[in-house]
Amino acid sequence: KNEVEQSPQNLTAQEGEFITINCSYSVGISALHWLQQHPGGGIVSLFMLSSGKKKHGRLIATINIQEKHSSLHITASHPRDSAVYICAVKKGGSEKLVFGKGMKLTVNP
Amino acid sequence: DTGVSQDPRHKITKRGQNVTFRCDPISEHNRLYWYRQTLGQGPEFLTYFQNEAQLEKSRLLSDRFSAERPKGSFSTLEIQRTEQGDSAMYLCASSLGTLTEQYFGPGTRLTVT
Numbered sequence: 001k002n003e004v005e006q007s008p009q010n011l012t013a014q015e016g017e018f019i020t021i022n023c024s025y026s027v028g029i030s031a032l033h034w035l036q037q038h039p040g041g042g043i044v045s046l047f048m049l050s051s052g053k054k055k056h057g058r059l060i061a062t063i064n065i066q067e068k069h070s071s072l073h074i075t076a077s078h079p080r081d082s083a084v085y086i087c088a089v090k091k092g093g094s095e096k097l098v099f100g101k102g103m104k105l106t107v108n109p
Numbered sequence: 110d111t112g113v114s115q116d117p118r119h120k121i122t123k124r125g126q127n128v129t130f131r132c133d134p135i136s137e138h139n140r141l142y143w144y145r146q147t148l149g150q151g152p153e154f155l156t157y158f159q160n161e162a163q164l165e166k167s168r169l170l171s172d173r174f175s176a177e178r179p180k181g182s183f184s185t186l187e188i189q190r191t192e193q194g195d196s197a198m199y200l201c202a203s204s205l206g207t208l209t210e211q212y213f214g215p216g217t218r219l220t221v222t
Binding site for chain 2: 004031035042043045086088090094095096098099101102
């Protein structure tokens with residue numbers, strides 16, 4: 001079993017919908033990262049969380065350390081949000097990031 | 110553009126050849142990371158530098174792989190005697206500290222024929 005699991009693996013939504021992407025992990029962590037990857041490979045860091053909740057524009061990320069679970073929410077989705085969203089955790093005592101497989105989001109106009 | 114650059118962006122090589130990739134991090138970042146990503150998968154950690162010291166290496170980094178960061182600025186990743194299984198996107202990232210965001214370069218796509 002992977003140490004970081006994301007669900008769903010693929011999601012198609014209509015423009016304007018509220019979207020939730022989930023990430024569960026099975027190891028002790030010092031931080032959790034949400035990353036966005038567009039076709040062609042470029043990865044952009046969206047959030048780094050160690051507790052609670054962060055908001056940036058239409059994106060909200062939450063983490064529950066006790067339940068080892070994080071969610072990324074996108075409000076008022078737009079076709080430009082179409083990308084792969086990757087969850088990665090920094091294991092305690094290590095600089096190593098362990099990545100989920102990513103979730104491919106397609107937002108149709 | 111995140112400020113992290115990688116060169117080359119694409120490399121096609123024949124099996125058995127050596128290849129070297131370069132990463133230039135954001136100048137004030139003391140931490141530099143190398144990752145590998147194959148199609149349809151999330152990235153996998155390869156190695157990490159703090160300044161010029163290589164502090165962590167993955168078991169994925171076989172004897173054919175070597176990475177350096179000689180003056181604590183740019184880094185190179187060399188793959189000797191390339192194999193078809195080495196075909197992947199090689200990503201570099203940098204950060205300012207241990208619990209800060211990582212900034213990723215555009216990657217070098219390696220194809221071994």
